[in-house]
Amino acid sequence: MSQYVKKDDDLDEEAEYSPFSGIEKGAVLQEARCFNDAQIDSRRCSQVITKLLYLLNQGETFTKTEATEVFFSVTKLFQAKDPGLRRMTYLIIKELSPSSDEVIIVTSSLMKDMNSKTDVYRANAIRVLCRITDGTLLTQIERYLKQAIVDKNPVVASAALVSGIHLLQTNPEIVKRWSNEVQEAVQSRAALVQFHALALLQQIRQNDRLAVSKLVTSLTKGTVRSPLAQCLLIRYTSQVIRESSMNGQTGDRPFYDYLEGCLRHKSEMVIFEAATAITELSGVTSRELTPAITVLQLFLSSSKPVLRFAAVRTLNKVAMTHPMAVTTCNIDMESLISDQNRSIATLAITTLLKTGNESGVDRLMKQITSFMSDIADEFKIVVVYAIRSLCLKFPLKFRTLMNFLSNILREEGGFEYKKAIVDSIVTIISDIPDAKEAGLLHLCEFIEDCEFTYLSTQILHFLGIEGPKTSDPSKYIRYIYNRVILENATVRASAVSTLAKFGAMVDSLKPRIFVLLRRCLYDNDDEVRDRATLYLNTIGGDGSVVETDKDVKGFLFGPLDLPLANLEASLKNYEPSEEPFDINSVPKEVKAQPFAEKKSAAKKPTGLGAPPVAPTSTADSYEKLLLSIPEFSSFGKLFKSSAPVELTESETEYEVNVVKHIFDQHVVFQYNCTNTIPEQLLEDVTIVVDASEAEEFEEVAPKPLKSLPYGTPGQTFVEFEKPEGVPAVGKFSNVLRFIVKEVDPSTGEAEEDGVEDEYQLEEFEVVAADYMLKVGVSNFRNAWESLGPEFERVDEYGLGPRESLKEAVSAVINLLGMQPCEGTEVVAANSRSHTCLLSGVYIGNVKVAVRLSFGVDSAKEVAMKLAVRSEDAAVSDAIHELVAN
């Protein structure tokens, strides 16, 4: 290889000596012409390929034509016999990833190599061919691949198996036919062949639990040669354990003995994998944990950083669920605090903070203090959060911990780190009353010299709520007013709000606060002046010292129980006029985020793609639409609009869906119709509704649609009267009636005469859930307590066999049409019981809170206990009726 390097010698005599310096794409592409020479110079060609690979590796891209040209010349190299050159040829073909029409050119050459006598050729040809091939070609070579899987040469067998794993993603049906051969390869004597075969076999069968279970059963008894394969087997075993425990078998855990046996394996990789698997078993007992913890403890004192890291990371996870089990390792952990590798040290500290007992806290904090100065911010944040949870665990130790936090708050640090500290202090203050005064003073000192506007405003807001309730509120005023003098406009404005809160709450401070607020009237920022004026007026700044009334307190301290997005939309719609903006007109319903969007966001937390599109506000557009129709404008405020219900199959002649709009005394059905036939124009479109199964409803008037041309959706409405405030339910069947006119597709003109026609639609129901608004509460417990037990109704229901607990929970949530609170709609995998909290507002503005407890037994029979609290007994009963039916 050194020849071409020497050639470049005279070009390159710099200190940084590189055979590739001054390399240029155009020149290399020029050189690549040597591939076409009649007499192939293998050495030279190898060098050129290396240069091409170097360019690709350095981020150079070839245009389509360039790549094609290189690819075609490369195919000529199959004539050469030189094995080294052949290997490089394989490599460059893979890198160029030719398009499917180009692949054909090399297919025959590669197939020839696949059947050659040289094993290295065969293995590589298989890998290249499988990488660039498509489905059709695969059927042609399938026979060879099956043979290769059971080939006696391990390199060839592995190449075929690994290719199978990749092909399974694109052509599963073909790869699944190889089961028998793969099964045979699992028994191979070659360690890595066994590993690859096991991986492929499991993936082929992953949807067949029984088959995976059988596979695991047979292999855990047999011999597995390679540590990698053993690790895979351990993973599959824990998967089988997870699934079998879900089916409710009791007694001894299957395969535990196998896992425990692996703890005595000679390879550390296997021991570690088994130990981790044991710690992750669901509902693991301390007896089961002990042997795993013991081996992990041994790893803690290993000389290899990787081993120490792996062990401490696993123990850290165990400490979250079983802190007592990890305490035995505390001595080894403490010595890791001074570990060279900062990741290990941080993990050790956080583990200790989780497992430590109350008496050890002081000593531990001393050790951490010296350590904090020489680690990066991201590690410090982890430590801060660990200290916060420790403080909540041992409230008596708050003095030590709070001091520590305030000390590190004063040191240098980035925004995220400071924010973590501030958040932690705030949490501690909220949870430990004794810590409040000290904590608030620490925060005050911090904002005296804080470069982050966001943190300053957060702290000022918090001070405004907590400060007035302390024994001596006046001592905070200085810190707050300093902000008005020294800071930027944003901070000044929030300082003004905080001052006002002190003024409203503490009557003795009022005169002094007024003086300060009046000074703010001359601020050079609008917002600051506006706020000062507003507060002076609301809390009576005209000099008279009066009791602050309840409304003002509500205004200053009450939560804004409106979703901000809704408020923003309503404000945008508001047109300046005589009529003041009415905050009650803002819809309170939380808009559901489109599900797909959430999913993609979760998948790619660091994605560089376009920012998610804001959800279109459907409720607003409905309301606007309805208000624009004079007949409906007298109905009052729209209570709720349902999601569209499809009344036709998709891809039929006419597509119709219905949206149910609920008003206090009326219900309006909005039928969205789409005509999918280009040759037709529909006119006088009406919906004939049969409400015989909906007794309480009385039809008022349908509002027909004049014309419905092809492709543009149109709306027709039918309105019903119903008793006021009553959640009337019923079933409605519908027929679409219209006059159809033929349209000449070439001119787009409709004929004069039309024919009357009908089209049967599916029926739909108005259910009680339509009268329920999804309104979330931030603190369910408070909402629950405030509703009181007066109208509480509790009952139990059997839901029969369900697919899964998760499915049952979401079915009930949908049935009730309420907003799940505090993330309780998420059911943990494998859990046998679940509690779900829901809240909503029922028609007539009745607040409702629901507590659902689910349980599932081994036969998948789901039972549910439903507890409802509301402001009205009738509503509580109505909720129960909903479920009972």
Next chain:
Amino acid sequence: MVKNVLLLDSEGRRVAVKYYTDEWPTYSAKLAFERSISCKTQKTNARTEAEIVMFDDNVVVYKFIQDLHFFVTGGDCENELALATVLQGFSDAVTLLLRGNVDHGEALENLDAIFLCLDEIVDAGMILETVGNMIAGKVATHNLDDGAPLSEQTITQALATAREHLTRSLLR
């Protein structure tokens, strides 16, 4: 599942790299990852034993030999020791292929061997081979003279030479 295998120089510049996921979709995303990982590990001493670091929910194991820095990245649920085995295999194989002269210049001169080496260790994320000798053996076959018959025997020969070189470099 291995996410990438990197061989960088002491300033974090690429010698040879291979990515197996689209977690870093663009060239600049890849470069940014390499720069930050190099920056993060710069001050550590990963010469005698492989070191390890958590990085954006990935586990990165790494090892430095002279001015060459070897990295292997895997997801955070990956077995750290398996990744370390891949790293060991990679650095061993490179040591064998460079006949003990593991440095930047030598690596560039034998870049073809390094590329082949990467190709033999991991195939689209799946671990192919972890034993340095075996990897080097598979790569070394082609460094023989033109037209030499390729058989099991030559692989063994190549391996023997490689091993000999290793022992020599160790004794030095």
